[in-house]
Amino acid sequence: MNYSSYEIMVVSAARLLKNDDVCFVGIGAPSAACNLAKLTNAPDITLIYESGTIGTAPDVLPLSIGDGELCSTALTTVSGVEMFNYWLQGGRITVGFLGAAQLDRFGNINTTVIGNYEKPKVRLPGGGGAPEIASHSKQVYIIMKQSPRSFVNKIDFFTSYGFGNGFNERSDKGIQTKGPQLLVTDMAIWKPDPTTKEFEVVALNPGVTREAMQESVGWPIRYSETLDENIPPTKLELEVLRDLQERTRIAHSKTGNSGQ
Amino acid sequence: MAKFQSLSTAINENLFSGSFVVFEGFTHLIPYAAAHETIRSGITDLTLARMTPDVIYDQMIGMGMVSKLVFSYAGNPGVGLLRRLRDAVENDWPRPLAIEEHSHAAMANSYEAGASNLPLAILRGYQGAGLKGINANIKSIECPFTGETLAAVPALRPDVAVIHAQKADSKGNVLVEGIIGVQKQAALSAKKAIVTVEEIVPELNTHPNACIIPSWAITSISVVPGGAHPSYAQGYYERDNSSYLEWDKISSDRNAFRDWMQKNVLEQGPEVFNERVEHLRD
Numbered sequence: 209m210n211y212s213s214y215e216i217m218v219v220s221a222a223r224l225l226k227n228d229d230v231c232f233v234g235i236g237a238p239s240a241a242c243n244l245a246k247l248t249n250a251p252d253i254t255l256i257y258e259s260g261t262i263g264t265a266p267d268v269l270p271l272s273i274g275d276g277e278l279c280s281t282a283l284t285t286v287s288g289v290e291m292f293n294y295w296l297q298g299g300r301i302t303v304g305f306l307g308a309a310q311l312d313r314f315g316n317i318n319t320t321v322i323g324n325y326e327k328p329k330v331r332l333p334g335g336g337g338a339p340e341i342a343s344h345s346k347q348v349y350i351i352m353k354q355s356p357r358s359f360v361n362k363i364d365f366f367t368s369y370g371f372g373n374g375f376n377e378r379s380d381k382g383i384q385t386k387g388p389q390l391l392v393t394d395m396a397i398w399k400p401d402p403t404t405k406e407f408e409v410v411a412l413n414p415g416v417t418r419e420a421m422q423e424s425v426g427w428p429i430r431y432s433e434t435l436d437e438n439i440p441p442t443k444l445e446l447e448v449l450r451d452l453q454e455r456t457r458i459a460h461s462k463t464g465n466s467g468q
Numbered sequence: 469m470a471k472f473q474s475l476s477t478a479i480n481e482n483l484f485s486g487s488f489v490v491f492e493g494f495t496h497l498i499p500y501a502a503a504h505e506t507i508r509s510g511i512t513d514l515t516l517a518r519m520t521p522d523v524i525y526d527q528m529i530g531m532g533m534v535s536k537l538v539f540s541y542a543g544n545p546g547v548g549l550l551r552r553l554r555d556a557v558e559n560d561w562p563r564p565l566a567i568e569e570h571s572h573a574a575m576a577n578s579y580e581a582g583a584s585n586l587p588l589a590i591l592r593g594y595q596g597a598g599l600k601g602i603n604a605n606i607k608s609i610e611c612p613f614t615g616e617t618l619a620a621v622p623a624l625r626p627d628v629a630v631i632h633a634q635k636a637d638s639k640g641n642v643l644v645e646g647i648i649g650v651q652k653q654a655a656l657s658a659k660k661a662i663v664t665v666e667e668i669v670p671e672l673n674t675h676p677n678a679c680i681i682p683s684w685a686i687t688s689i690s691v692v693p694g695g696a697h698p699s700y701a702q703g704y705y706e707r708d709n710s711s712y713l714e715w716d717k718i719s720s721d722r723n724a725f726r727d728w729m730q731k732n733v734l735e736q737g738p739e740v741f742n743e744r745v746e747h748l749r750d
Contacts, residue, residue, distance in 0.1 A: 235545075235546055258572065259494050259495055259647045260494070260647055260649070271545075271546035271547075271707075271709045271712075272495045272546035272709075273495060273545060273546070274495025274496050274545065274647045274649075275707060276496070276700055276702050276707060278647075279496070279647050279702060280702070285647055285648070286648075287576075287648050287649065287650065287653070287679075288494060288519065288572070288576040288579075288649045288653075289576045289579070289580045289650060289653060291576070292572060292573035292576050292577070293573070293577070293591070297573065297591065297592055297593075320599075325602050326602075327558075328557065328558060329558070330554070330558070331542075331554045331557040331558055332549065333542050333543030333550070334540060334541050334542055335540065335541070335572075335597070335599065336540055336541030336571070337541075337571065337572040338571070339571040339595075339597040339599065340571055340572070340592075340593050340594075342596075343592075343593075344592075365598050366596065366597060367597065367598065367599075369597055372596060378596070381595055381596055382595070382617070383596065460709055
């Protein structure tokens with residue numbers, strides 16, 4: 209079956225999730241991946257959205273982090289204070305998903321500003337829950353498309369900390385969690401080198417060349433010695449993902465005519 | 469005891485130019501009607517705080533009535549950036565906007581500290597994060613028991629908290645259900661709490677651990693059916709996602725924005741909200 213680079217990205221991330229994972233889910237590709245995992249390889253996975261919905265099982269993907277669907281299908285819904293203190297700071301999250309406007313080779317993330325903080329070229333939404341998702345989740349997974357604008361040599365602002373300048377900088381700061389352990393893109397799967405903590409490519413998606421990879425990334429890419437080719441999505445994975453997206457499209461088109 | 473008042477009386481008696489106000493809500497139960505009444509009241513120089521300033525803050529900032537914003541995520545939920553806020557931060561239009569930026573965890577704790585009558589909140593936060601370097605209200609504190617260095621932020625103590633909730637009983641006790649965010653903490657951190665509700669019922673008839681704000685902790689209650697549109701009120705109407713998508717277009721142009729505000733906010737009253745949610749009710 210033919211598939212898009214977005215579909216293989218979502219499927220690749222979903223495959224790496226497990227039944228006993230407790231995921232702090234972000235909107236967009238992370239939400240698609242987590243819900244695909246729940247519908248395929250990890251039916252018992254616990255999904256938590258930062259609006260306070262714990263153990264949620266939406267039938268369609270939410271447009272916002274606080275859609276009613278998340279609450280009405282959740283095991284329980286807790287306050288913002290409880291969410292961030294008990295469940296995130298309390299160390300209950302096994303996988304925190306983050307996206308980025310800018311990402312560097314050490315998994316540091318910027319979603320705050322492009323340019324200077326005081327006089328930004330583009331004022332982005334900011335960190336929200338991300339600074340503490342990055343430090344309190346046992347592991348951080350990053351899903352995003354590769355592009356020279358977003359995979360940069362130097363990020364403009366440290367919204368969420370990954371490995372800083374690499375090596376032991378993270379643990380030297382007293383951060384006890386593992387940090388970014390996986391980067392899934394539309395072209396490849398990356399993991400941090402155990403010593404330097406720089407992301408290196410562990411698997412290329414079928415048909416992706418090293419030249420194309422380098423054109424989309426603003427630093428010299430390192431490849432694992434055991435570089436693999438990523439496995440294409442199966443028919444079942446694609447069917448489940450496409451069904452989910454079609455249900456989502458239909459549900460979101462129903463609430464039309466704002467009248468505002 | 470809470471007073472039952474019209475929305476315009478509630479806003480005009482409690483909010484003034486220069487007030488520090490929070491209109492809280494995390495995607496759900498956003499107090500749109502109250503924010504629009506505030507815009508119509510003509511007050512200015514407000515300091516606003518909110519974890520997730522969204523469209524209502526974009527509207528108030530674009531109308532030039534906000535001098536400072538305290539926040540942790542300023543986006544149009546599920547859609548993208550806030551264009552009026554961007555114009556204010558990037559181009560000082562229609563006026564400069566001072567910002568104080570935090571993380572969600574820190575702000576949630578700031579409200580809790582305010583509600584708890586403490587001067588500060590302590591959390592294990594901002595580790596390695598750049599905000600620590602640019603926000604003077606993020607400091608470090610050493611745990612006197614373990615020696616661990618933790619983050620400290622000041623308590624939030626707004627003059628007025630404004631929230632929307634599902635219902636009040638006839639005595640003015642308010643029930644908040646569904647995604648409750650930090651509404652209870654915000655209401656109790658403020659000197660005054662104004663609540664808009666979908667309806668008044670004789671009894672709340674709920675379970676023992678429901679999120680209820682007692683009447684005597686609330687200043688004013690106004691009945692505004694649909695008052696959270698285009699966000700939603702769980703059990704009453706759905707989120708109007710297409711309005712959030714449309715806002716991206718309306719807010720992208722200064723003139724389109726002003727025309728829209730004139731027609732849909734300045735020339736309207738709270739009664740239009742009921743019509744706006746008609747097609748979104750179950």
